[in-house]
């Protein structure tokens with residue numbers, strides 16, 4: 532009987548350890564901790580009280596319960612104003628009475644993060660053995676709670692950062708759009724010559740700035756699940772030709788060769804967004820193939836889908852980075868080259884292609900070049 536009890540306790544201990552180490556979400560850690568420790572002590576009810584500093588910097592006492600409402604503890608003399616409660620929160624160690632057991636949970640830095648409270652209507656149910664068990668669990672839990680708090684803080688900061696980028700992006704977008712409009716007007720009215728050349732250079736830089744701002748806004752929209760798509764039938768071949776044309780205006784250092792099928796391929800897409808993907812592939816092919824002058828674009832038809840690829844003979848990507856380059860803000864440190872960028876383009880591209888039920892992949896060899904692919908379902 533005793534052996535079975537020990538085994539049961541051991542299983543519970545293992546599950547508490549697992550729950551604590553696997554989860555980063557504070558509420559579920561604490562609920563699990565309260566449930567398991569209540570079962571371990573054989574208590575009729577258990578509670579974990581903890582102090583949480585909210586967004587406004589105010590301290591709030593929160594709790595998770597197991598087996599009963601907090602009011603039920605009152606009949607055992609444990610309320611928010613009792614000495615048991617106060618003493619536990621001031622870290623005076625474990626307090627055991629006939630019907631209650633209170634264990635402070637102290638962070639590695641010595642701060643009392645919270646307290647575990649247990650009650651049983653039968654006196655003498657809590658033992659020294661329980662105290663020992665709970666001391667171990669409480670110190671494990673404290674570390675997990677500390678981590679979970681840090682994780683919550685990082686999440687909050689991350690959301691604030693995204694909000695800031697979103698607002699800043701909008702603020703930047705308006706003047707840049709206005710400047711671009713005036714420059715386009717000027718360019719149209721200016722005869723060929725040095726002035727026109729300067730205006731065109733300025734326009735290229737403004738377009739670059741515009742693309743950067745769009746990327747910044749897209750990243751925040753993707754994160755918030757708010758990037759909208761307007762899909763319609765469209766010719767993939769026309770779209771590819773247009774992108775090549777656009778990119779050739781931006782960059783004259785490379786020649787783009789293309790191999791396109793004779794028959795048109797129809798896809799159901801948000802054409803502006805698919806253009807964004809292909810333009811990103813093309814600009815990357817320029818950027819990451821310094822000293823080279825050829826880029827090769829191919830479109831092929833496969834059963835049910837069309838595959839678009841962009842090949843360069845540039846610096847390539849080391850194998851170990853290949854799985855990461857579609858992640859947000861991920862950039863490879865190409866040691867011999869300093870190439871500017873923010874690591875947003877491929878992340879956005881992957882998201883766009885995923886949202887079209889397509890797929891995206893890359894083949895690359897360091898020092899030899901890269902081929903980026905995306906495939907889209909054909910519209911029939």
Ligand code: ADP
Pocket residue numbers: 811815816819820843845846847848856861862863864871872873874875876877878900901
């Ligand atoms: P960015 O170019 O602004 O850094 P991307 O998300 O477009 O952002 O690309 C992520 C990373 O993938 C780049 O920093 C670069 O290291 C690598 N990369 C992308 N395209 C190529 C390419 N054609 N050749 C070599 N490396 C590339």
